[in-house]
Amino acid sequence: MPDTHFYRYDGYDRTLVSERVDQFRDQVRRRLAGELTEEQFKPLRLHNGLYLQLHAYMLRIAIPYGTLSSRQLRKLADISRKYDRGYGHFTTRQNLQLNWIKLEDAPDALAALAEVDMHAMQTSGNCIRNVTADHYAGAAIDEIEDPRIWAEIVRQWSTLHPEFTFLPRKFKIAITGSPNDRVAVRVHDIGLRLWRNGQGEVGFEVIVGGGLGRTPMIGKTLREFLPKDELLAYLEATLRVYNRYGRRDNLYKARIKILVHEVGVEKMREEVEAEYAATRDGALKLPAATIEAIARQFAPPVLSPRPAVSGRVVAQRLDDPDFALWLKSNVAPHRVPGYAIVTASLKPAGAPPGDASAAQMDGVADIAEAYSQAELRVSHEQNLIFPHVAVEDLPQVYRSLAALGFAEANVGKITDIIACPGLDYCALANARSIPVAQRISNHFASIARQHDIGDLKIKISGCINACGHHHVGHIGILGVDKNGVELYQISLGGDVDFGRTAIGSILGPAVTADKVVEAVDAIVTTYLDARRDGERFVDTYRRIGAQPFKERVYAAV
Amino acid sequence: MPLFSEAGLPASYVALPFAQWQARPEWPAVSLANTDPVEDLAPHLGRLRLIVLEFPKFSDGRAYSQARLLRGRMSYRGELRATGGVLQDQVAFMLRCGFDSFESEQQGFGEALARARTLFSVVYQPAEDDQVPASLRRLAQGTVAAS
Numbered sequence: 001m002p003d004t005h006f007y008r009y010d011g012y013d014r015t016l017v018s019e020r021v022d023q024f025r026d027q028v029r030r031r032l033a034g035e036l037t038e039e040q041f042k043p044l045r046l047h048n049g050l051y052l053q054l055h056a057y058m059l060r061i062a063i064p065y066g067t068l069s070s071r072q073l074r075k076l077a078d079i080s081r082k083y084d085r086g087y088g089h090f091t092t093r094q095n096l097q098l099n100w101i102k103l104e105d106a107p108d109a110l111a112a113l114a115e116v117d118m119h120a121m122q123t124s125g126n127c128i129r130n131v132t133a134d135h136y137a138g139a140a141i142d143e144i145e146d147p148r149i150w151a152e153i154v155r156q157w158s159t160l161h162p163e164f165t166f167l168p169r170k171f172k173i174a175i176t177g178s179p180n181d182r183v184a185v186r187v188h189d190i191g192l193r194l195w196r197n198g199q200g201e202v203g204f205e206v207i208v209g210g211g212l213g214r215t216p217m218i219g220k221t222l223r224e225f226l227p228k229d230e231l232l233a234y235l236e237a238t239l240r241v242y243n244r245y246g247r248r249d250n251l252y253k254a255r256i257k258i259l260v261h262e263v264g265v266e267k268m269r270e271e272v273e274a275e276y277a278a279t280r281d282g283a284l285k286l287p288a289a290t291i292e293a294i295a296r297q298f299a300p301p302v303l304s305p306r307p308a309v310s311g312r313v314v315a316q317r318l319d320d321p322d323f324a325l326w327l328k329s330n331v332a333p334h335r336v337p338g339y340a341i342v343t344a345s346l347k348p349a350g351a352p353p354g355d356a357s358a359a360q361m362d363g364v365a366d367i368a369e370a371y372s373q374a375e376l377r378v379s380h381e382q383n384l385i386f387p388h389v390a391v392e393d394l395p396q397v398y399r400s401l402a403a404l405g406f407a408e409a410n411v412g413k414i415t416d417i418i419a420c421p422g423l424d425y426c427a428l429a430n431a432r433s434i435p436v437a438q439r440i441s442n443h444f445a446s447i448a449r450q451h452d453i454g455d456l457k458i459k460i461s462g463c464i465n466a467c468g469h470h471h472v473g474h475i476g477i478l479g480v481d482k483n484g485v486e487l488y489q490i491s492l493g494g495d496v497d498f499g500r501t502a503i504g505s506i507l508g509p510a511v512t513a514d515k516v517v518e519a520v521d522a523i524v525t526t527y528l529d530a531r532r533d534g535e536r537f538v539d540t541y542r543r544i545g546a547q548p549f550k551e552r553v554y555a556a557v
Numbered sequence: 558m559p560l561f562s563e564a565g566l567p568a569s570y571v572a573l574p575f576a577q578w579q580a581r582p583e584w585p586a587v588s589l590a591n592t593d594p595v596e597d598l599a600p601h602l603g604r605l606r607l608i609v610l611e612f613p614k615f616s617d618g619r620a621y622s623q624a625r626l627l628r629g630r631m632s633y634r635g636e637l638r639a640t641g642g643v644l645q646d647q648v649a650f651m652l653r654c655g656f657d658s659f660e661s662e663q664q665g666f667g668e669a670l671a672r673a674r675t676l677f678s679v680v681y682q683p684a685e686d687d688q689v690p691a692s693l694r695r696l697a698q699g700t701v702a703a704s
Contacts, residue, residue: 010695012679012691012694012695013679013691015678015679016677016679016680016681016691019676019677019678019679020677022676023676023677027646035664035665040615040644040646043615043616044646126616126618156681156682156691156692157681157682159681160650160677160680160681161681161682162621162649162650162651162653162654162682162684163618163621163622163625163650163654163684164618164621165618165621165647165650166615166616166617166618166621166647167618232682240622240625243618243619243621243622244619244622244623248617248619278630282683283683283690284682284683287692287696289696290692290695290696293695
């Protein structure tokens with residue numbers, strides 16, 4: 001097995017995961033034998049990632065902090081071939097969903113995952129969910145510290161936590177180690193942002209009570225600076241306060257954001273700090289040796305020196321405009337000169353965002369093995385990342401990705417759409433999301449035009465649960481059902497960038513499915529007419545306000 | 558409702574609901590709703606022999622926190638009983654939070670209780686039982702997370 005540059009399971013981790021598979025196998029047996037009611041079985045399967053969707057069971061596989069090895073990705077491809085229909089869907093929580101799993105196969109699929117040190121624990125249910133982190137971690141040029149070290153520490157602490165498995169509602173934690181937020185840290189139940197204070201110490205800003213869903217809220221700072229070794233004590237204190245006092249009378253008011261909103265962040269802080277004062281020097285204080293041991297496993301790969309400028313790249317950039325655009329949008333700077341971070345776009349024109357076939361997964365795994373230290377990342381924008389690619393190798397990587405259909409030069413552009421599964425798969429949805437995304441994607445298929453439009457994020461949800469993050473899309477699209485007709489509500493001005501996080505404002509009356517493309521086109525045209533040099537869509541919107549967009553959209557539809 | 562305990566059936570006390578018990582706090586057994594403040598028991602813990610915590614539904618997890626506070630923060634050593642929505646698939650979590658007796662109507666609960674401590678030989682976090690978290694076992698062995 002090739003050496004990895006992220007956390008490797010030891011015997012303890014493997015034992016726990018395999019004991020969990022055995023436990024679930026027994027629970028499935030009892031369910032199939034009628035010894036467990038569906039009501040009793042539901043939380044058990046949810047805690048193992050198994051949902052009951054519109055047509056079948058869906059298995060949501062955890063990809064902790066979005067980091068995968070080539071070997072793991074090949075196994076995911078295998079599992080999708082053997083137990084599903086040969087494809088999977090990467091999600092905004094850096095997970096992989098398989099949409100056609102049979103209940104009786106689920107334990108075997110979990111056992112297959114365990115062979116490559118993976119699991120599906122706590123990817124659903126009212127517990128602490130799989131922890132997400134910056135998809136550029138360990139490679140980003142602006143990084144203060146690798147957030148995955150802390151995400152792994154949180155993963156272990158939260159896994160099968162006996163006190164916090166029946167919380168009022170689900171609980172999502174995201175961690176960033178960079179000032180440029182790529183994890184949407186202010187729209188999570190808890191967001192953790194590593195930063196360096198005036199004394200040169202690195203600690204966490206702890207942000208609480210953000211979230212999307214039917215009541216979107218921007219998280220508030222609970223603790224400005226938390227020493228790193230006190231992270232688990234502080235999280236445990238916060239979770240305990242939430243577990244005791246979070247609302248349980250109404251499913252829609254049960255997230256921690258509602259508790260923080262109702263009692264106020266000052267009162268919340270008082271409660272958490274009191275609880276924390278009683279636990280801070282206890283068993284949860286992290287010994288330096290434990291932190292160091294985990295940090296060592298995330299030590300960056302030793303990258304052999306490669307030239308920062310490559311003649312081949314320069315030549316091909318001049319020859320091939322598509323390659324030139326791809327370099328601009330899909331390649332980001334790496335902290336090591338001579339290397340780059342490459343994003344494989346899982347949003348080719350007209351395709352469902354985030355889907356990959358088993359063959360494509362195998363192909364991506366091969367590229368990572370050949371050119372990126374056999375390592376990959378899943379981004380919350382539903383793309384796959386090669387974190388360590390030599391600049392010289394960019395032409396080959398581009399060619400290999402193009403063969404897979406993943407070389408669309410659209411990262412951060414109008415067709416790099418986030419969309420939830422919507423009514424095609426999801427039992428909760430009111431409207432379809434994927435077909436809307438596909439239509440927009442086809443309409444704006446010209447890569448040159450997309451680059452002219454510039455950075456513009458469209459996010460689509462098929463219901464108010466907001467899995468497609470529509471509230472924070474520069475253009476947000478929300479599917480609603482009105483007397484059996486699917487309508488789409490459009491909002492503008494959402495943002496997740498740190499310091500600029502904002503919830504979008506609804507533009508006006510919802511439009512029918514066949515008018516969504518016209519509406520988006522009218523919005524884009526308004527922007528192009530009004531923008532000043534170098535101004536992003538969202539900045540133009542902030543400058544000129546909603547009115548010009550509104551007039552044009554409702555004249556067009 | 559049938560009562561189970563790993564140590565065989567405990568001595569029997571009649572637990573008073575919290576409001577009644579507050580009128581006569583010398584009584585050795587009390588039953589709390591999961592919204593009652595466990596902190597209020599602190600001055601009386603030395604006399605208490607039985608505290609009953611309620612799970613109105615198995616999916617309402619507030620009593621897990623009450624149990625950990627009683628055992629960990631407040632060092633209560635008497636019997637700690639779970640009642641209400643007490644099902645075999647949650648009993649391993651309940652044991653870790655410090656419960657030591659259980660009222661359950663579920664078929665096979667006794668057998669499940671007998672097996673509960675064998676389900677997971679590895680835990681990741683400290684709680685109110687004797688299991689040593691993986692992180693400390695790694696430190697003790699000096700094999701901190703090497704594969």
